[in-house]
Amino acid sequence: DIQMTQSPSSLSASVGDRVTITCRASQSISSYLNWYQQKPGKAPKLLIYAASSLQSGVPSRFSGSGSGTDFTLTISSLQPEDFATYYCQQSYSTLEGYTFGQGTKLEIK
Amino acid sequence: QVQLQQSGPGLVKPSQTLSLTCAISGDSVSSNSAAWNWIRQSPSRGLEWLGRTYYRSKWYNDYAVSVKSRITINPDTSKNQFSLQLNSVTPEDTAVYYCAREGIAARVDPWGQGTLVTVSS
Numbered sequence: 001d002i003q004m005t006q007s008p009s010s011l012s013a014s015v016g017d018r019v020t021i022t023c024r025a026s027q028s029i030s031s032y033l034n035w036y037q038q039k040p041g042k043a044p045k046l047l048i049y050a051a052s053s054l055q056s057g058v059p060s061r062f063s064g065s066g067s068g069t070d071f072t073l074t075i076s077s078l079q080p081e082d083f084a085t086y087y088c089q090q091s092y093s094t095l096e097g098y099t100f101g102q103g104t105k106l107e108i109k
Numbered sequence: 110q111v112q113l114q115q116s117g118p119g120l121v122k123p124s125q126t127l128s129l130t131c132a133i134s135g136d137s138v139s140s141n142s143a144a145w146n147w148i149r150q151s152p153s154r155g156l157e158w159l160g161r162t163y164y165r166s167k168w169y170n171d172y173a174v175s176v177k178s179r180i181t182i183n184p185d186t187s188k189n190q191f192s193l194q195l196n197s198v199t200p201e202d203t204a205v206y207y208c209a210r211e212g213i214a215a216r217v218d219p220w221g222q223g224t225l226v227t228v229s230s
Contacts, residue, residue: 001174032215043207043223044156049216087156091215094171098146098158098217 002026002090006101012109017078021104023071023088032092035064038103039084047086050072064088083108111135113208113221119194121202121228127195130185131208131221138180138191144211147182147193148220151204161211162191198228 003026013019023033031051036044046055048064051071061076075082088101117129129147136143142149150156160172162182172180181194195202208221 034216043209043220046216046218049218050214053214055216055218067149087200089156089217091156091211091217096163097173097175098148098215100158102155 002029004088004090004099004101006086006088006104008104009102010105011108012107013078014109015078015080019075019078019106021073021086021088021106023044023066023073023101025069025071025090025092028068029090029092030078031067032090033064033071034067034091035062036087037082037084038087044087068086078106080108082106087107087109111210111219113219115206115208115221115224117224117226119225119227121198121226122229122230123199124197127193127198127202127206127226128229129193129206129208129224129226130190131192132188132190134189136210138157138162138189139186141165142213145182145184145191146209146211147206148188148209148217149204149206150223153201154204157204159193159195163211198216200228201224203228 005024007022035048038044052064058065063074086104112134113119114132121127144161147159160182179196184191205223209217211217
Protein backbone atom coordinates (compact mmCIF):
# COMPACT_ATOMS: atom_id res chain seq x y z
CA ASP A 1 0.00 0.00 0.00
CA ILE A 2 0.98 3.61 -0.51
CA GLN A 3 0.90 5.12 2.97
CA MET A 4 -0.26 8.71 3.41
CA THR A 5 0.89 10.53 6.53
CA GLN A 6 -0.61 13.86 7.54
CA SER A 7 0.75 16.32 10.04
CA PRO A 8 -0.24 17.60 12.41
CA SER A 9 -3.04 15.30 13.58
CA SER A 10 -4.75 18.25 15.21
CA LEU A 11 -4.31 21.97 15.12
CA SER A 12 -5.75 24.92 17.05
CA ALA A 13 -5.99 28.23 15.26
CA SER A 14 -7.90 31.49 15.28
CA VAL A 15 -10.11 33.16 12.72
CA GLY A 16 -7.88 35.04 10.30
CA ASP A 17 -4.85 32.78 10.82
CA ARG A 18 -2.89 31.23 7.97
CA VAL A 19 -2.79 27.46 8.35
CA THR A 20 -0.75 24.79 6.59
CA ILE A 21 -1.36 21.04 6.68
CA THR A 22 1.20 18.59 5.32
CA CYS A 23 0.72 15.22 3.65
CA ARG A 24 3.56 12.85 2.82
CA ALA A 25 3.32 9.77 0.59
CA SER A 26 5.43 6.66 1.16
CA GLN A 27 6.41 6.68 -2.52
CA SER A 28 6.12 9.12 -5.38
CA ILE A 29 2.56 9.76 -6.51
CA SER A 30 3.37 12.53 -9.02
CA SER A 31 0.53 15.06 -8.58
CA TYR A 32 -2.24 12.53 -7.92
CA LEU A 33 -3.26 14.05 -4.62
CA ASN A 34 -6.69 15.28 -3.49
CA TRP A 35 -7.66 17.25 -0.38
CA TYR A 36 -11.04 16.98 1.35
CA GLN A 37 -12.85 18.80 4.13
CA GLN A 38 -15.23 16.89 6.37
CA LYS A 39 -17.64 18.25 8.94
CA PRO A 40 -19.33 16.07 11.57
CA GLY A 41 -22.07 13.86 10.17
CA LYS A 42 -21.33 14.88 6.58
CA ALA A 43 -19.56 13.31 3.63
CA PRO A 44 -16.12 14.60 2.71
CA LYS A 45 -16.11 17.55 0.31
CA LEU A 46 -13.45 17.89 -2.39
CA LEU A 47 -11.36 21.05 -2.06
CA ILE A 48 -8.24 20.48 -4.18
CA TYR A 49 -7.51 17.88 -6.88
CA ALA A 50 -4.34 17.05 -8.78
CA ALA A 51 -2.36 18.57 -5.89
CA SER A 52 -3.03 22.22 -6.77
CA SER A 53 -6.27 22.60 -8.74
CA LEU A 54 -9.11 24.29 -6.91
CA GLN A 55 -12.43 22.47 -7.17
CA SER A 56 -15.23 24.59 -8.59
CA GLY A 57 -17.09 26.54 -5.91
CA VAL A 58 -14.34 26.28 -3.30
CA PRO A 59 -13.13 29.64 -1.88
CA SER A 60 -9.80 30.87 -3.15
CA ARG A 61 -8.36 31.03 0.38
CA PHE A 62 -7.75 27.28 -0.06
CA SER A 63 -4.68 26.28 -2.03
CA GLY A 64 -2.59 23.18 -2.55
CA SER A 65 0.97 22.56 -3.62
CA GLY A 66 3.54 19.81 -3.98
CA SER A 67 4.43 16.84 -6.13
CA GLY A 68 6.20 13.52 -5.73
CA THR A 69 5.92 12.68 -2.03
CA ASP A 70 5.35 16.00 -0.22
CA PHE A 71 2.20 18.08 -0.37
CA THR A 72 0.62 20.96 1.51
CA LEU A 73 -2.83 22.41 1.94
CA THR A 74 -2.91 26.07 2.93
CA ILE A 75 -5.82 28.12 4.16
CA SER A 76 -4.76 31.75 3.81
CA SER A 77 -7.18 33.33 6.27
CA LEU A 78 -9.28 31.02 8.42
CA GLN A 79 -13.02 31.58 8.46
CA PRO A 80 -15.42 30.18 11.09
CA GLU A 81 -16.81 27.66 8.61
CA ASP A 82 -13.32 26.19 7.99
CA PHE A 83 -13.11 24.44 11.35
CA ALA A 84 -13.38 20.80 10.30
CA THR A 85 -11.25 17.73 9.62
CA TYR A 86 -9.07 17.66 6.52
CA TYR A 87 -7.91 14.57 4.64
CA CYS A 88 -5.48 13.96 1.83
CA GLN A 89 -5.96 11.08 -0.61
CA GLN A 90 -3.67 9.63 -3.26
CA SER A 91 -5.30 8.75 -6.56
CA TYR A 92 -2.12 7.48 -8.21
CA SER A 93 -2.75 3.76 -8.08
CA THR A 94 -5.80 1.59 -7.64
CA LEU A 95 -3.48 -1.43 -7.46
CA GLU A 96 -2.38 0.00 -4.13
CA GLY A 97 -5.86 1.36 -3.33
CA TYR A 98 -6.75 5.04 -3.22
CA THR A 99 -5.40 5.53 0.30
CA PHE A 100 -6.27 8.40 2.61
CA GLY A 101 -4.32 10.20 5.27
CA GLN A 102 -5.45 9.83 8.87
CA GLY A 103 -6.89 13.34 8.98
CA THR A 104 -6.07 16.70 10.56
CA LYS A 105 -8.65 18.13 12.93
CA LEU A 106 -8.68 21.92 12.81
CA GLU A 107 -10.13 23.42 15.96
CA ILE A 108 -10.86 26.91 17.17
CA LYS A 109 -8.27 28.35 19.56
CA GLN B 110 -25.16 18.67 -11.30
CA VAL B 111 -24.41 15.09 -10.32
CA GLN B 112 -26.17 13.74 -7.26
CA LEU B 113 -25.81 10.34 -5.60
CA GLN B 114 -28.51 8.79 -3.41
CA GLN B 115 -27.64 5.75 -1.32
CA SER B 116 -30.02 3.08 -0.06
CA GLY B 117 -29.75 -0.16 1.84
CA PRO B 118 -30.10 -1.71 5.29
CA GLY B 119 -28.34 -0.27 8.30
CA LEU B 120 -28.02 -3.55 10.17
CA VAL B 121 -26.44 -6.77 8.91
CA LYS B 122 -25.80 -9.99 10.83
CA PRO B 123 -22.29 -11.44 11.06
CA SER B 124 -21.40 -13.83 8.20
CA GLN B 125 -24.14 -12.37 6.00
CA THR B 126 -23.86 -10.06 2.97
CA LEU B 127 -23.89 -6.28 3.12
CA SER B 128 -25.72 -4.78 0.12
CA LEU B 129 -25.96 -1.09 -0.75
CA THR B 130 -27.13 0.77 -3.85
CA CYS B 131 -26.17 4.19 -5.17
CA ALA B 132 -28.60 5.87 -7.58
CA ILE B 133 -27.09 8.41 -9.96
CA SER B 134 -28.74 11.57 -11.27
CA GLY B 135 -27.10 14.06 -13.59
CA ASP B 136 -24.68 11.55 -15.12
CA SER B 137 -24.63 8.02 -16.50
CA VAL B 138 -23.13 4.94 -14.88
CA SER B 139 -21.93 4.09 -18.42
CA SER B 140 -20.05 7.37 -18.82
CA ASN B 141 -16.66 6.99 -20.51
CA SER B 142 -15.16 9.70 -18.31
CA ALA B 143 -16.29 8.66 -14.83
CA ALA B 144 -15.72 5.84 -12.35
CA TRP B 145 -18.05 4.89 -9.54
CA ASN B 146 -16.50 4.26 -6.16
CA TRP B 147 -17.35 2.86 -2.75
CA ILE B 148 -15.51 4.18 0.30
CA ARG B 149 -16.10 3.51 3.98
CA GLN B 150 -15.18 5.28 7.19
CA SER B 151 -14.83 3.95 10.71
CA PRO B 152 -13.08 5.26 13.84
CA SER B 153 -10.63 2.35 13.79
CA ARG B 154 -9.75 2.32 10.06
CA GLY B 155 -10.38 5.92 9.03
CA LEU B 156 -11.37 6.49 5.41
CA GLU B 157 -10.87 3.32 3.37
CA TRP B 158 -11.33 3.07 -0.39
CA LEU B 159 -13.07 -0.23 -1.25
CA GLY B 160 -13.30 -0.28 -5.03
CA ARG B 161 -14.84 1.07 -8.20
CA THR B 162 -16.54 0.17 -11.44
CA TYR B 163 -16.23 2.00 -14.74
CA TYR B 164 -16.98 1.66 -18.44
CA ARG B 165 -14.38 2.12 -21.16
CA SER B 166 -15.87 0.21 -24.10
CA LYS B 167 -16.34 -2.61 -21.60
CA TRP B 168 -16.82 -2.82 -17.85
CA TYR B 169 -13.89 -2.83 -15.43
CA ASN B 170 -13.58 -3.20 -11.67
CA ASP B 171 -10.79 -2.37 -9.23
CA TYR B 172 -10.91 -3.58 -5.64
CA ALA B 173 -8.89 -2.92 -2.51
CA VAL B 174 -6.64 -5.81 -1.57
CA SER B 175 -8.08 -5.83 1.95
CA VAL B 176 -11.58 -6.81 0.72
CA LYS B 177 -10.85 -8.28 -2.72
CA SER B 178 -12.02 -11.80 -1.84
CA ARG B 179 -15.36 -10.56 -0.47
CA ILE B 180 -16.45 -7.58 -2.59
CA THR B 181 -18.47 -7.12 -5.75
CA ILE B 182 -19.36 -3.76 -7.31
CA ASN B 183 -21.88 -3.96 -10.14
CA PRO B 184 -23.37 -1.37 -12.48
CA ASP B 185 -27.06 -1.43 -13.29
CA THR B 186 -27.54 0.45 -16.55
CA SER B 187 -31.31 -0.03 -16.61
CA LYS B 188 -31.66 1.93 -13.35
CA ASN B 189 -28.57 4.13 -13.72
CA GLN B 190 -27.11 2.99 -10.43
CA PHE B 191 -24.36 0.83 -9.00
CA SER B 192 -24.20 -1.48 -6.05
CA LEU B 193 -21.87 -2.82 -3.39
CA GLN B 194 -21.94 -6.33 -2.04
CA LEU B 195 -19.60 -7.34 0.76
CA ASN B 196 -19.77 -10.98 1.79
CA SER B 197 -19.04 -12.71 5.08
CA VAL B 198 -19.15 -9.54 7.13
CA THR B 199 -17.80 -9.26 10.68
CA PRO B 200 -18.16 -6.50 13.27
CA GLU B 201 -14.97 -4.98 11.80
CA ASP B 202 -17.02 -4.08 8.71
CA THR B 203 -19.17 -1.72 10.78
CA ALA B 204 -18.70 1.70 9.19
CA VAL B 205 -20.31 4.56 7.34
CA TYR B 206 -20.33 3.58 3.67
CA TYR B 207 -20.18 6.21 0.92
CA CYS B 208 -20.56 6.03 -2.82
CA ALA B 209 -18.73 8.64 -4.89
CA ARG B 210 -18.08 9.68 -8.47
CA GLU B 211 -14.52 9.84 -9.76
CA GLY B 212 -14.07 12.23 -12.66
CA ILE B 213 -11.31 13.70 -14.76
CA ALA B 214 -7.93 13.97 -12.99
CA ALA B 215 -9.16 11.36 -10.49
CA ARG B 216 -11.12 13.93 -8.55
CA VAL B 217 -13.62 12.15 -6.29
CA ASP B 218 -16.74 14.29 -6.10
CA PRO B 219 -19.58 14.28 -5.32
CA TRP B 220 -20.17 11.76 -2.56
CA GLY B 221 -23.40 10.16 -1.46
CA GLN B 222 -24.94 11.01 1.87
CA GLY B 223 -23.43 8.01 3.64
CA THR B 224 -25.05 4.93 5.19
CA LEU B 225 -24.14 3.69 8.64
CA VAL B 226 -23.99 -0.09 8.48
CA THR B 227 -23.71 -1.96 11.75
CA VAL B 228 -22.70 -5.62 11.77
CA SER B 229 -24.28 -7.22 14.80
CA SER B 230 -26.42 -10.18 15.73
